[in-house]
Amino acid sequence: MQVFTSVIVLAIFFMAYIFTDIRDYKERKVKSVTSLAHVIGINSVSTILFEDNEAAKDILAGLKNVAPEIVRADILDKHNNFFAGYLRPGAANPDTLLIKYLKEPVFKDTLLFVGDNIMNNDELIGRVSLVVELSELSALKKSKSEMAAILLIAALCISFLIALAVQPYISKRLLYLVNAIKRVGQTGNYDIPIIDNGKDEISVLVRTFNNLMKEVNESQQRKDEFIGIASHELKTPLTSIKGYLDLLNVMEDKEPNKQCVQKALESTHKLEKLIKDLLDVSKIQSGQLQLNISRFNMVELLDETIAAIQMVARTHSITREDDHEDQMISADKEKIEQVLINLLSNAVKYSAPESKVIVSSKNNGTELVIKIRDYGIGVPEDELNQIFGRFYRTKNSSVHISGLGLGLYICRDIILRHKGRIWAEKETKGSSFYFALPVGVYAEM
Amino acid sequence: MWGQTANQEASLKAVFIYNFTKYIEWDNLNAEDNFIIGIMGSSALDATIEAIAKKNFVKNKRIILRHFNSPEEISTCHILFIPRDYPGPVRSVTERAGKKVLVIADKVNAARQGAAINFVLVNDKLKFEINAETLYTAGLKASSQLLKLAIIVD
Numbered sequence: 001m002q003v004f005t006s007v008i009v010l011a012i013f014f015m016a017y018i019f020t021d022i023r024d025y026k027e028r029k030v031k032s033v034t035s036l037a038h039v040i041g042i043n044s045v046s047t048i049l050f051e052d053n054e055a056a057k058d059i060l061a062g063l064k065n066v067a068p069e070i071v072r073a074d075i076l077d078k079h080n081n082f083f084a085g086y087l088r089p090g091a092a093n094p095d096t097l098l099i100k101y102l103k104e105p106v107f108k109d110t111l112l113f114v115g116d117n118i119m120n121n122d123e124l125i126g127r128v129s130l131v132v133e134l135s136e137l138s139a140l141k142k143s144k145s146e147m148a149a150i151l152l153i154a155a156l157c158i159s160f161l162i163a164l165a166v167q168p169y170i171s172k173r174l175l176y177l178v179n180a181i182k183r184v185g186q187t188g189n190y191d192i193p194i195i196d197n198g199k200d201e202i203s204v205l206v207r208t209f210n211n212l213m214k215e216v217n218e219s220q221q222r223k224d225e226f227i228g229i230a231s232h233e234l235k236t237p238l239t240s241i242k243g244y245l246d247l248l249n250v251m252e253d254k255e256p257n258k259q260c261v262q263k264a265l266e267s268t269h270k271l272e273k274l275i276k277d278l279l280d281v282s283k284i285q286s287g288q289l290q291l292n293i294s295r296f297n298m299v300e301l302l303d304e305t306i307a308a309i310q311m312v313a314r315t316h317s318i319t320r321e322d323d324h325e326d327q328m329i330s331a332d333k334e335k336i337e338q339v340l341i342n343l344l345s346n347a348v349k350y351s352a353p354e355s356k357v358i359v360s361s362k363n364n365g366t367e368l369v370i371k372i373r374d375y376g377i378g379v380p381e382d383e384l385n386q387i388f389g390r391f392y393r394t395k396n397s398s399v400h401i402s403g404l405g406l407g408l409y410i411c412r413d414i415i416l417r418h419k420g421r422i423w424a425e426k427e428t429k430g431s432s433f434y435f436a437l438p439v440g441v442y443a444e445m
Numbered sequence: 446m447w448g449q450t451a452n453q454e455a456s457l458k459a460v461f462i463y464n465f466t467k468y469i470e471w472d473n474l475n476a477e478d479n480f481i482i483g484i485m486g487s488s489a490l491d492a493t494i495e496a497i498a499k500k501n502f503v504k505n506k507r508i509i510l511r512h513f514n515s516p517e518e519i520s521t522c523h524i525l526f527i528p529r530d531y532p533g534p535v536r537s538v539t540e541r542a543g544k545k546v547l548v549i550a551d552k553v554n555a556a557r558q559g560a561a562i563n564f565v566l567v568n569d570k571l572k573f574e575i576n577a578e579t580l581y582t583a584g585l586k587a588s589s590q591l592l593k594l595a596i597i598v599d
Contacts, residue, residue: 046590049464051457051571055594120467 006159007152014148021144025137029112030105033132036067037116041128044075045118048083048126056084064088071111072131074099078124091133099129110134173202177209188389190217228282231275238275242268277406281390284413291332291417298327298336298368302359305340315353318344322360327368331437335414339422342407343372343433351376351430367420367436375430384424388412411435451489457571458564459493462526462549465562466503468591471523472584473545480506481522483513485538488528488551516541524549527560535560544584556598561585565596574598 040059047056053075060073063086072094073086080100087093094111102115112134118126173196180194190213196206245265252258283289306318347357351374358373379387386392391405415422420437462482474480480503482494491510498508503523513519516533519541527538527550535552539559542548550560556574561583563574575595580587 043590046464046468046588046594049467050461050573050594052594 003156003159003163007156010152010155014152018141018144018148022137022141025140026107026112026134029132029134030114033112033114033130034105034116036070037114037128037130040073040075040130041116041118041126044084044128045120045125048075048077048118049120053084057086060084060086067132069132069135070130071133072099074129075118076100076127076129078126080127083126094131099131102129107134110137169198170202173198173206177202177206181209184213190214190220224282224285227278228286231278231282235272235275235279238268238272242272274404277404277410280410281406284410289413289417291335293330294333295328295330296333298329298361298370299324300326301333301337302340302361302370305337305344306359309341309344309348313345313348316348316351316355316357318348318357318359320359320361322362325363327361327363327439329368329437329439331418332414336418336437339411339414339435340370342411343435346407347372347374347376347433350374355430363439366440367438369434369436371432371434373427373430373432378426378429378431379424381426384426387424388422454571455489456493458551459490459497461564461571461573462490462494462524463497463501463503465547465549465591466524468588469547470586470588471504471545471547472586474504474506474523478506479509480504481509481511482524482526483511483519483522485513485525485527485531485533487512488526488530490526490528522546526550527552527555534558542583546583547585548579548583562595563598567596572596 040063044056044059047053047059056075060075063070063073068088070086071088071091074082075084077083094113095108098106098108098113099115102113104115106113110133112132113129114132115127115129117124118128177194177196180192184190184192193210193213194206196203198206242265245261245268248261249258249265252261280289302320306320310316310318344357344359351357355375357375358371360371360373362369362371388408388411390409392409412422415435415437418437420435422433422435425432425434466480482498484491484494495510498510501508511520511522516537519525519538523545524547525538525542527535527548529551531538531552535550535555535558539548542559547562548560549562549564550556550558551564552560553565554563556563556576556579559579561576561579563576565572565574573595574597575587575592576598577587577592578599
């Protein structure tokens with residue numbers, strides 16, 4: 001960009017320079033040829049008065065030695081008829097009509113046509129016209145253009161070198177800033193300030209960006225605190241409501257009262273789950289989520305969880321399809337169960353009744369991979385990475401399926417804390433969710 | 446100009462006579478004088494010279510024409526013209542002319558008989574001879590612009 005700008009500026013400059021130079025040359029030439037015409041005019045006054053065109057011709061013939069660049073010279077009488085003429089030996093005859101009706105200096109190709117009146121005591125008695133070959137003009141144009149081209153190339157090289165030297169100072173910093181912004185966008189980690197020691201506009205930009213990120217970070221923290229406090233405050237009365245509803249459920253055996261109590265209890269469970277999720281998120285954000293590692297059989301946990309979900313999702317068919325070998329693993333059983341419940345309920349929630357959900361596990365030596373395959377609405381390709389973000393709801397389902405969009409975020413955090421991986425893949429129908437936990441020596445934490 | 450008719454030639458000669466005045470210096474011209482052109486007898490040029498005399502000035506002076514029928518009649522004048530058809534010998538006129546009088550003749554060999562300027566035809570073209578010595582003796586100066594066009598005789 002800098003190089004391009006400097007080349008444009010220099011090219012304009014050189015063009016102006018060549019243009020004015022050539023114009024100056026032409027002006028000088030017009031002046032000198034005009035004065036020569038004037039002198040010839042004065043000298044030929046008597047030849048016109050005495051109609052002696054031989055003498056006039058002699059005067060013009062003298063030009064051959066005095067001004068060899070003159071191609072043609074003419075003296076016209078006051079009726080504009082040719083009176084005497086001179087043509088440089090070997091020269092092509094220039095435009096005669098132009099000579100006859102020449103009013104002011106004319107440049108044509110490399111020729112200059114100049115005329116001057118011949119006066120005798122204020123009386124116009126004739127005209128002199130000279131045609132000069134500007135052999136220097138093309139040479140001048142050529143040499144100036146060459147010089148301009150050389151200078152332009154030199155300037156181009158210099159500006160390129162300067163740009164190369166300045167590049168790290170500007171472009172590198174900009175790219176660094178862009179990468180930092182990208183990183184912030186991807187990780188949501190707002191509290192890493194970008195370091196820039198410059199004193200120019202870029203560092204102003206960086207400072208402004210840092211300030212903005214600081215504010216964003218602060219408001220994020222306030223929001224997290226609010227969620228934490230709010231969910232905690234909501235939990236206390238809810239626990240009490242749930243306790244009394246449980247009691248009522250035991251005591252009441254008359255319909256429809258019992259049904260009402262059970263509906264209320266069902267909703268309370270949902271509410272409790274939401275608040276639990278919010279509390280988990282709050283814990284994740286504040287770093288208070290602790291793992292309680294124990295050794296257990298993953299396959300057993302899978303079967304238990306499938307059974308539990310199947311209980312509430314009777315219309316779906318949840319099956320496990322693998323070699324049913326025991327898979328011992330060291331992990332926080334409760335948290336892994338939470339992940340499984342989340343993924344399975346999602347699979348049920350985002351697929352039509354009567355559709356299948358298939359769970360499988362596979363130990364590849366380094367990690368145990370659990371796959372939950374559904375035949376639901378699927379996840380658009382471009383959302384596959386984003387769905388694990390906080391409060392992220394897939395775009396084509398937000399309207400009619402409830403939820404805060406916290407489940408996958410919590411799952412991801414739990415799996416990452418186990419040094420595992422979690423991801424989703426698009427299938428021709430529905431989608432597959434995977435999580436992998438390290439096994440054996442790879443599970444050493 | 447090439448192959449002029451008699452009429453054209455006559456008017457050209459009249460114009461020449463007038464143009465000569467631009468290149469000859471008379472140092473005896475006083476402020477109140479007119480510029481006098483004397484003509485021996487009458488000639489084909491008369492009409493043209495009269496026309497020129499009416500319209501033009503020589504050295505800012507009015508032009509007066511005088512006709513002299515014989516050398517005895519010659520009085521003060523600045524130019525004395527001897528036309529081709531003047532019957533008398535040139536000498537008789539030039540001897541009477543005196544100082545500061547430019548004698549212009551249109552007669553063969555007149556420049557060798559006391560006329561300062563004499564019209565000649567060279568290749569059908571009107572030219573003029575100048576006798577520099579005669580000019581000098583008459584006390585007149587001719588410009589080099591004129592001399593370079595003239596056929597110099599002595």
